[in-house]
Amino acid sequence: MRKKVYYGIIFIVFLATIFLGGYFYFNEGNSPNGPQNQNESNPTIPFKDGSEKDNRIIQNSDLSRLFPDVICRIKETDENIIALTFDDGPDDNYTPKILEHLKNENVKATFFITGVRAQEFPKVLKRIADEGHVIGSHGFQHQKFSNLDSIQIKQDLEKNHDLIEKHTNVKSKLFRPPYGDLDPETVSLIEKEGYKVILWSIDSLDWRSISEKEILDNILADVLPGSVILMHSAGDVKQDLTGSVESVPILIKELKEKDYSFVTIPELFGLEAYYSH
Numbered sequence: 001m002r003k004k005v006y007y008g009i010i011f012i013v014f015l016a017t018i019f020l021g022g023y024f025y026f027n028e029g030n031s032p033n034g035p036q037n038q039n040e041s042n043p044t045i046p047f048k049d050g051s052e053k054d055n056r057i058i059q060n061s062d063l064s065r066l067f068p069d070v071i072c073r074i075k076e077t078d079e080n081i082i083a084l085t086f087d088d089g090p091d092d093n094y095t096p097k098i099l100e101h102l103k104n105e106n107v108k109a110t111f112f113i114t115g116v117r118a119q120e121f122p123k124v125l126k127r128i129a130d131e132g133h134v135i136g137s138h139g140f141q142h143q144k145f146s147n148l149d150s151i152q153i154k155q156d157l158e159k160n161h162d163l164i165e166k167h168t169n170v171k172s173k174l175f176r177p178p179y180g181d182l183d184p185e186t187v188s189l190i191e192k193e194g195y196k197v198i199l200w201s202i203d204s205l206d207w208r209s210i211s212e213k214e215i216l217d218n219i220l221a222d223v224l225p226g227s228v229i230l231m232h233s234a235g236d237v238k239q240d241l242t243g244s245v246e247s248v249p250i251l252i253k254e255l256k257e258k259d260y261s262f263v264t265i266p267e268l269f270g271l272e273a274y275y276s277h
Contacts, residue, residue, distance in 0.1 A: 063182055064199065070191045072269045074201035075226030080260045082227045083268045084109040084252075085200065087138055087176065089233035090117055090124035094241045098233050099131060101248040109133050110265040112176040112198070115140030115160040117234055122167040129168040134264040134273050136174030136198060137161060144181040150189055157193050171275040174198050174265060194275075198265055200230035206244040207232055215247040220254065226268065 064071045075081075084102075086109060089095040102109055111128050113135060118125045129135055139145070140160040145153050157175070165171050175195035177186070182197070190197055202222050204215045219229055231248075235241050252262065266273040 063184070063187060066184060067187050067191070067197070070187055071197045071199060072228075072265070072271070073199040074224070074228060075268050077226040080225050080258070081263050081268060082223065082225070082229060082255065082260050083263055083265050084229050084231065084248075085112065085136075085176075085198070085265065086110070086231050086233035087112045088114050088117070088142070088235060090121045090128060091234035092121050092124060094235070094245055095121070095124050095233040096127070097245045098248055099127060099133075101245070101252075102133070103131060105249060105252045107252055107262045108264050109262070110136055110174070110198075111233065112136040112138035112174070113160070113164055114138045114142050114178075114234075115163045116142065118160075118163055118167065125164070125167050129170060134174070134266060135164055135168055135170055135172050136176055136265070137164065137172050137195070138176050139178050142178040144179055145177055145186045145190075146181050146183045153186065153189055154193065157190070157195070169277075170273075171277070173272055173275060196269075196271055198228070200228040202227050202229045204229060204231045204244070204247075206241060206247075207235065207239060209235075209238075209240040210243055212243045212246040212250065215243050216251055216254070219247075219251060223255065223258075223260070225260075228265070228268070 064073045084107065086095075086098060089111060090113065111133055113125060113128075125135075137157065137160045140156045140163070143156065145156075148156070161171065173194060173196055175190055176198045177190075180199060187197060201224070202219055204218050206215050215231075223229075231244055232239075232241055233244075255262075264273070265271065
């Protein structure tokens with residue numbers, strides 16, 4: 001009788017152990033639905049369509065192979081030449097400071113212009129062109145083109161094209177999609193509108209409002225002959241691009257010390273920058 005009671009107690013303890021173990025297992029963040037720890041921090045707020053970096057890797061690796069005559073991402077070359085590119089401008093804060101650094105270092109870059117900002121700061125847009133930098137289009141509204149229909153895409157391209165021409169007297173043949181967001185149908189449509197699509201091979205990640213050192217590390221770790229470097233010359237109210245501005249002269253000096261020369265996108269890929277009038 002005692003032996004039955006003894007084994008009964010052991011069985012009850014065994015069941016309790018399984019129950020409690022399962023309870024703590026799932027409540028320590030191991031449920032089938034993922035971690036439940038609400039205090040765990042995320043280093044960046046996730047975007048609806050995934051991070052910009054993840055989206056850009058997909059675009060760069062796949063679409064460049066599908067459209068080799070339309071999409072330019074990196075130039076295969078033995079020459080130590082690289083291209084600096086700046087998106088999302090102009091503004092009256094970061095863009096003029098970047099322009100000043102480029103002038104001091106005697107470097108020409110390629111600026112991809114967003115219409116909604118250019119119409120607010122036309123004098124800065126004109127300054128970019130007047131100082132010898134190449135102008136490209138970055139869309140008027142900075143929308144994901146894969147979410148637009150063909151008519152909306154064409155309207156956005158034309159509106160930005162006309163605005164740039166109005167203030168700079170140039171008609172650009174270069175287009176960079178906002179967020180690097182593309183699909184095959186969109187690439188075909190952009191090609192029909194007369195543009196070359198310019199992507200990048202190195203993302204500085206400066207849009208994350210990171211420090212000068214982090215930006216330099218991101219670029220210098222991956223730089224190769226023929227690289228296209230993505231940076232930003234303007235941002236929204238939540239973005240601090242101080243690191244971008246401060247990194248520019250240091251980046252130029254360090255790359256010059258490594259015997260790199262800076263060229264514009266048309267010079268790198270042998271393209272025509274503008275339509276003739």
